[in-house]
Amino acid sequence: MSLEQGLNRAWYGKPKSLLLLVPLEFLYRLIVALRRRLIRPQSCGAPLIVIGNISVGGSGKTPVVLAVAEYCQRTGYKVGIVSRGYGGCAPQYPYLLTNQSTPAESGDEPFLMYQRSGLPLAVAPDRLAAAKMLVEQHGCNLIISDDGLQHYRLARDIEVIVIDGERGFGNGHCLPVGPLREPIARANEVSLKIINGGNAGLSGFNMNLNGSMAVNLLSGEQLAIADWPPNQKRIHGIAGIGNPQRFFRSLRAMGFEVIEHPFPDHHDYTLDDVQFDDSLPVMMTEKDAVKCRSFEVQKHWMLPVSGEIDPLFYSALQSNLANVLHIH
Template identity: 45%
Template structure:
């Protein structure tokens, strides 16, 4: 079953994604229509990069190492699980990490905004709240990433991890990690809005580490000599409101047939994961990324079946979730060799 998308959530968004990633026939009229805007986007991006390189626009170095985890394309590539993985690695190395984020869709009263136990997804955005609740470390959001980083340092952090912000050149960085969806790759290879790219694939050569979410080694060898590879894995389901946990085999033994929703960059990835784990999906519904859910979005799901969602969706549904709503937390998994590369990179910052 193909994930549905409500018209109110923007069918045009799904159409453009089909043009970008699925070679939809609309490309024959939509791409030519958008190419002039793409040319303008390229010019603005080029001038901006040159301005930073020539010192016409000032960049700032803060008093702690900065790791940027970003991508060159739009959509969910797996940045947040990598950020969480880096946080945990930094902790094991004796560092005090903090995370900064733009906080897409957030409505805080003041910025930079430091999350606390009372923060909501409305104030902070879904991904920052997820990171804060999962990692229990300082998280600061706001458009000014330099100010965000400085606020983290004020609160005792000695390493800053930026969730996204690869193109935010105002903040100097000590390490760049670019995350790539190995399935969707770079779509049609064009810059926004005719394609999904914020910057061309040439940008990969400037990054310190390239991490592929999934494995597409035939393609990676053409662009990156030594990429890292990760997979996303989960072993349990957690009830959205109570926090009750069940191991996947035990859950599947009781409820193999389930409903599923996902409001992420690539909803089908989540649905495919559930089916790979052994679930049969009675109904699946895909929503736009960063969807602000209301109870009305769930009226069509059968109450006699569990409803499974991503952790990112769950942080926005706790206020009205039902007892049969569960989420699947996932973690980034690396080979020992690739994990050592990450550890060595972080270790290089220790004094």
């Protein structure tokens, strides 16, 4: 068991021995509170929507960013997206993605969002600088910040929190005893909440991740899951995301017999990681696929998913945007 897997088991179960670290948790909470009080937010020059969470690891933010960006673009905004670019090493910051960009430069999630949306997308540890570049140099009149809930230097008009409906807030503790980056009370301060699947007794707008078409990484062939050959349902499943079990369960719900291969979030893959001594197909998430496509292996497939969010969320979002524009 990896360190990440062990921590997740404690964070999303019973903390047990981690309770010895409660004094560090109190110190962490104090630092978080002071940091939030002392940092002065600055506007990027356009309305800004932050989409994030208060827990470590994935909760489904990327599909939400894409869904919200598509909706706002459809309603007439010139949308830009900013992200930290975690896992990437760009030649300079802020870094504007182009068709020549690579996941190694931008990070896997920004690369995926750029490919899927085609929208101006800039990455930088200083998201404020990235947002200002999109506004000043590319004429964006609405910025969406991916995973920037705790980036308090960036002034925001609307906050959207995405919560993993299966795992909720884990054991309820902040780091290092639990998975929370901020206390649970922070979730009650945001404009809108989205619950990604599951039924953890949480209130918010429901979202389901839906994928019905597999895509071959070498040929680009698209194959509906409903048409997948019945004699090839035993597969290797690859997931280097915050909650790999969610992906494996979704594959099983589609009728696959899955040999699980979980990896740490944002894992930097080598061919040996995803090459097995058999002829079974390999199915991975789209986020993993952006780093594995260059291996050019015929039996590698990905399963793109889209977030289907309760339509009432968009009504609430539009109402919030109308209030923001009135303020501006």
